[in-house]
Amino acid sequence: MSQISISHLSFNYESSCENIFEDVSFTIDTNWKLGFIGRNGRGKTTFLKLLMGLYDYSGVIAAAVDFEYFPFAIKNPSQLTRTLVDEIYPDYPLWELQRELSLLNLDAALLERPFSSLSRGEQTKVLLAALFLKPNQFLLIDEPTNHLDLEGRRVVSQYLKKKPGFILVSHDRTFLDNCVDHVLSINKMNIEIQKGNYSSWLLNKQRQDQFECNQNKKLKQEIDQLKTAAKRTENWSNAVEKSKNGQRVSGLRPDRGHIGHQSAKMMKRSKSLEKRQQKNIESKEKLMKNIDWNDSLKIRPRAYQKERLISANHLSLYYDDRPILNDLNFTINQGDRIAIVGPNGSGKSSLLKLLLGQPISFSGNLELGSQLQLSHIPQDTDLPTGDLRDFSRCQGIDESLFKTILRKLGFNREQFEKNLTSFSEGQKKKVYLARSLCQSVHLYLWDEPLNYIDVLSRLQIEELLLQTPPTMIFVEHDRSFIDHIATKIIEL
Structure with missing residues (x-):
């Protein structure tokens, strides 16, 4: 087991005025089966390519393993599948490749066919088998399910479940649940890692979002109450202060010292209420930063004239x-x-x-x-x-x-x-x-x-x-x- 350490990573494309990543730091173990999720366009594929060293960035990425990216770039798809596997990793024992293909429900006879003649699902499986043959490699698997049917997804998820470690970008919830033990999520404001699968991550996120919404509502109510109380206390203070210059009662002068003391006391209380109000406002501003509001969509189906x-x-x-x-x-x-x-x-x-x-x-x-x-x-x-x-x-x-x-x-x-x-x-x-x-x-x-x-x-x-x-x-x-x-x- 080794670690991949990300320290103060920042990156943006030249064509964009906003950073994709800004001062990001976290550590992952290479034996984790890591599901990588987040909204489209948040930088999942970009992050994998940063690990591959394909872009310049600021910060540090430290790892004791070599990274392999899936899907592997195929230069000549018309060549035999066996030749393609040899190009990816020439030193494999044949029995190991046959074992990997068997785990993926593939017949080894397809090695003698042109790679281009294989279905997209078969191509996906062959490339995964070849890449996992390479020693000391950590696979970065980018959306492998796009060309897999239901049975193919089941087979590949069972295959990945037996592998020691990888980062997997996928949006198929069942697929993720079957084969990952940690989740790396790119949120609106940060990146976080949780132990578990997609379903446990979603449950934790829903709980956290609900807690923050409830806390936000509670703080909003308290702020409104503090504003009212502070304003009322300030008004009382001003009224008492004015009474210092009031008329005599029964020939007695107003006790200006006592009135001033009461006025100062009320003003102090008003300031205290304002500080509590500001503290609550600051706490409120820290909430709900990572909530992805699932705004309701609408569709406009039209009724047909017949059943x-x-x-x-x-x-x-x-x-x-x-x-x-x-x-x-x-x-x-x-x-x-x-x-x-x-x-x-x-x-x-x-x-x-x-x-x-x-x-x-x-x-x-x-x-x-x-x-x-x-x-x-x-x-x-x-x-x-x-x-x-x-x-x-x-x-x-x-x-x-x-x-x-x-x-x-x-x-x-x-x-x-x-x-x-x-x-x-x-x-x-x-x-x-x-x-x-x-x-x-x-x-x-x-x-x-x-x-x-x-x-x-x-x-x-x-x-x-x-x-x-x-x-x-x-x-x-x-x-x-x-x-x-x-x-x-x-x-x-």
Whole structure:
């Protein structure tokens, strides 16, 4: 066991006026299975690249291990998979590689195939196996689940659970719970480490947020009471002071010494109340700095004229005359939230493309309701050049509503002026999410909408879909999301 020590780390991009990290210090053990979480754009991938020495920074990063970054950059994907593994680490015993592949439910025969011929899930598993072969390496695993189906995520999480130590960036709650024992979170104002998995971290965060909200409310009430008391005492003091110059009563002069003493006493009490008030204000200002307000999102589903929107009977899809989906039967009615699940390559995205009217060869019967209006979130995150204003105009959506939704999903105002090509993958996906939420339609078709999306935003989206349930069909590999949202499941 060794340690990775971060001392007074500060970093910012030349194009940004704000620091990504500012005077950050913490220490982690290399045997920790560390889940790394935080809002999109807060610097998770940047931090991993700082560990790799890819950027200049101020401060100190000290470690007795070498870092390896996943996903590994592939220069020639057409080469044999075995050759690629040899390039990553040439000195491995073959039986060790075979053992790693077996743990990942992969047949060693794929080593003799071109790497480009493997599915994206198989590529992910092969690279993880190769990187874990290297001795004295600490893996920095950046969002490995984006190309894994439900079964692949289960297998890889079980694989990582048996490994000694790594940093894992992932937004899949079930995946994190299965394989991490510590959580490193980038908050709004600091970075913190907790022992446990994602669920225990979330529970602790909710408790801390609730405590701070309650404390904030209590201090606010006390401050209001102290202000009132201080003002009342000051008024009394001023009134007593004026009575020093008052008229005689029964021929007696006012006891100015006694009155002055009483006035000074009241003024002293007033000052004491003001100090207590200021102390409470200072305590209040320290609260709720790290609370990520999950502002409620809204969706504007449109009711269709009939109960049934879509029906399919004996539907089969083909790719180059090769069947990719056979004899499928289903109906989509108002209010259905249907999850399409199945292994990679089973035809999930192709089915969505067919419903969108894209050219997909099929046989059987497919009936879509007349004048059915659809909103689509694509699986990829390619965006045009330009800023958010250009995008909203091109898409014909309300710019103000569009930006309001993005603000609620964690965008800061500085991001609004940047070119879309500079966005992180998670931010690009949020652009498509916000566009879809701006559209008032009968049916929402979302293809892996949560890829790259941070866990806090996932919770917001879940809450939205449960509070204002639209009719939708979605492809997703986040087990928690499917369990919470789907009313029906089509398994391919």
